[in-house]
Amino acid sequence: xxPRVLDPKESYTFSQYFDLPYTPQDILADLGCxxxxxxxxxxxxxxxxxxxxxxxxxxxxxxxxxxxxxxxQSWREALIFPVIDQICDQLNYPLHIEYTLSVSNWxxxxxxxxxxxx
Numbered sequence: 001x002x003p004r005v006l007d008p009k010e011s012y013t014f015s016q017y018f019d020l021p022y023t024p025q026d027i028l029a030d031l032g033c034x035x036x037x038x039x040x041x042x043x044x045x046x047x048x049x050x051x052x053x054x055x056x057x058x059x060x061x062x063x064x065x066x067x068x069x070x071x072x073q074s075w076r077e078a079l080i081f082p083v084i085d086q087i088c089d090q091l092n093y094p095l096h097i098e099y100t101l102s103v104s105n106w107x108x109x110x111x112x113x114x115x116x117x118x
Contacts, residue, residue: 006030006106014109031106056086076112084113093118 005022006012017027025035060079067078081097088095099114101107 004030011105011108014107014111052086052090056082080113084115088115091118 005020005026020027028035059082063078063082067074069075069078084095087093093115096114096116097112099111101109101111101114
């Protein structure tokens with residue numbers, strides 16, 4: 001049996017996992033999960049036309065030239081949000097920002113963005 005890396009008496013937020021000195025595999029084992037890496041060629045994709053993509057690409061290129069991205073928050077607001085917002089707009093999906101989630105003492109925190117499954 002593999003030794004536990006998470007303290008059963010402790011509470012962990014999502015961001016704290018990145019500060020732990022353990023491999024993702026060891027942390028996931030404590031959570032009863034495994035990590036399986038896959039070849040990117042096996043990921044789902046669509047060949048549907050994306051007429052909005054060139055405009056989004058141009059917008060992001062302009063932002064990269066104009067916006068001084070120095071923090072995680074500025075990165076999210078300048079680059080990540082426009083992409084997620086456009087995808088949700090095209091698919092007519094709701095978007096939650098700073099979504100609080102609490103599964104257990106070991107899995108809780110706030111997600112920057114959450115798109116509920118349809």
